[in-house]
Amino acid sequence: MELISSVAITILGSIALFLLLKWKNLHRPPCIKGWIPWIGAAFEFGKAPLEFIEKARIKYGPVFTVFAMGNRLTFVTEEEGINVFLKSPKLNFELAVQNTVYRTASIPKNVFFTLHEKLNIVVKGKIGTVNLYQFPGQVTEELHEQLKNLGTHGTTDLNELIRHLLYPVTVNMLFRKGFFPTNRTKVKEFHQHFRAYDESFEYGSQMPGCLLRDWSKSKKWLLTLFERNIPDIKTYKSTKDNSMTLFQAVMDTVEKETHERHCSSYGLMLLWASLSNAVPVAFWTLAFILSHPSIHKAIMEGLASVFGTAGKDKIKVSEDELNKLLLVKWCVLETIRLRAPGVITRKVIKPIKILNYVIPPGDLLMLSPFWLHRNPKYFPEPELFKPERWKEANLEKYSFLDSFMAFGSGKFQCPGRWFALLEIQICIILLLYKYDCTLLDPLPKQSSLHLVGVPQPEGRCRIEYRQRM
Template identity: 80%
Template sequence: MELISPTVIIILGCVALLLFLQRKNLRGPPCIRGWIPWIGAGFEFGKAPLEFIEKARIKYGPVFTVFVMGTRMTFVTEEEGINVFLKSKEVNFELAVQNPVYRTASIPKNTFLTLHEKLYIMMKGKIGTFNLYQLTGQLTEELHEQLENLGNNGTMELSNLVRHLLYPVTMNILFKKGLFPTDERKIREFYQHFQAYDEGFEYGSQMPECLLRNWSKSKKWLLALFEKNIPDMKTYKSAKDNSMTLMQAMLDIIEMERKEEKSPNYGLLLLWASLSNAVPVAFWTLAFVFSHPTVHETIMEGIASVFGTAGKDKMKVSEDDLKKLPLIKWCILEAIRLRAPGVITRKVLKPVKILNYTVPCGDLLMLSPFWLHRNPKYFPEPELFKPERWKKANLEKHAFLDWFVAFGSGKYQCPGRWFALLQIQICIILILYKYDCSLLDPLPKQSPLHLVGVQQPEGQCRIEFKQRK
């Protein structure tokens, strides 16, 4: 029997070692699959998704995959994975969200991919930092009008108070003056349908409409509202400066690029994007401020120094006024940090290496702003409401703190972030200027049920307000 030569053994050994190392390099992250085909870990994940993510991180390490409803979601929680999420050209935002956009607003995938960048650039210009402060007068006037409707005093659930102010203001400015109804029955009907749509949005983005009958009904009602009002939105002209609304600019691009497509779907998407996060952010900011007497008192001293102490005048708010009250903006950003979205996502286009793992093409790469903002390495004393930490941010140059990713990241950060911050700043100033306010309930916890968007409160939080004399 002829013996194998040492040279052949060495070659075979090298090949075996190469295959072993190659296989090791292609090793995927630990995967939580559950035991039900297709559904995977869906039931366990859906009970309390935020808690699930943190428990999985502790058990499996900084990179792990969760298989839910036929989808592989790979979570990254430490620097190397976060940098891949933020900077890699092998991950894509638009492809990650095209399915949810189709399910929630019925916008065809090819239309979304064709229009998204053009619409994003338009919005970034129209409500970005360059044109932003042209809206302060309009925002102030609209908010004064809605505050008149609150009366001189009362008790109200804080979320409802914020909705009462921001729903009509946002719709009248971004779409057209008078779009928000004034008839009490129609107002209640709008509240009912938008809240049902908003609260079910996360489920609607993942599940067939036939399984969400009430949510589907509200979605159709809202689409019909836009269908009916699109002609008036197109021809609307501002009585003051004849400027084009954001919705008009959006309609121009849609009709230029996709003449056969209907526009109400984008109206619904814009409505949800402009209200779904602004309302809870304003809620949490006010709730945190009222729960911290020293912060509340300092803000009131600042408002009195800029606008005086009386609360009856319909004062105007300017860009210079806002710069004199930085603490309010710090409070808003600190509230967002503490109640940030559960996840933001990208789709993996080509396999990407993270630590010793290879994340395969097709996975959704997931980053949790909520948990990133609770990492003491990036935010010392992360559970505390400390608005003063934002003193270090260069907000004059529109830069946030490092590792703050509540508005997304990179090329496709939320284009409406500066408008939302401005709107909430002015809203808080006018409320605190006009009313003495106090909470009647303890600061609520955030709901553990949602990953999409700013965290919602769990339980009621009532406020008492009395007009200043």
């Protein structure tokens, strides 16, 4: 009898455990596992992540999990879970990105954890809202220098044009004047390596470098560039006000903690952060403006009212002028809404509940600005380019529209967002003031290849420009 009782208890216990596990799994989001151990759905997912997620949303609803490369990626593609994502102490930002930071910039995890919050404060202090007034004049001067290279007229790919304007402007301002090369061969080499690094950044954040030989080569080239130039950047002094550049301020903090060992790695990370999204946003903004004649006309009328109609004058763009040309800022923000990153991420450190699902510890929780910005509840006619919707935002107090998440939110919101917006605004203003611009190709589709950062255009988009007389 005792044997029978023991067997019965064991069976009942097993059944109870099975039911418990089944109950727990029923309360987890649906999971797309793939059929290859550890790799999971990585191949199918990696081919076109945005398309993959769109199909998954239709099939499984707004919350679902993708198992890929040993990771559980749980996506939240609608408003459900926003407050949890932004405010829950059960989620962690640093743990979510530590592997990415190590693989893409060779910053060890312990160094990253030690410095992340300190450097976030440094960046906010240098290029945040308090000091923003210092930059319009500098950005304008740098852009005027680059615009000289365009000549009086020409035809080129719009994305290439924007790269040739913003790469040197951003690098010279944030690192040191003259850091960006002027020799044509070296400029081409910089473009080649940064583009290779940027385009495969997402793959490099997940895969061993030995599987990405070209990407690893470009990463090494960029790190070596910084290693060679760190001494000159360190001793550089502005001829105007003797102030430190952003990277000099970053290096000060890094040196105190690591004795200079990781300055080049942080240089690479700052370079990527400052260029990878600003360039495609400027491209898409100009492309949207030129493909909407009424908006283009309204902007040109605004420019004429502020600066006059001649295009040859070397105008100065101040904070006051920017405030008079709000339509340009609205266009930039509306572009970012439509071309937002696919995901921003946090790591689950304790079980959290979203809708009827329990997300387990260890999952990477992925909030999707891309789909959130297409929610008609917050953005009526979400697929239309409507800059006027930004009238409702309190931009004077540096506040965006509700549910606008392109820069993240809260403590880890992008610290350089207002500088990037300013730089893009001035780039658009000077280009449209100085040149008559015409798109020669239809507005391209956005690429669905990446989840991190602003989507690139799929295919070429040529522009014809002619200096205004």
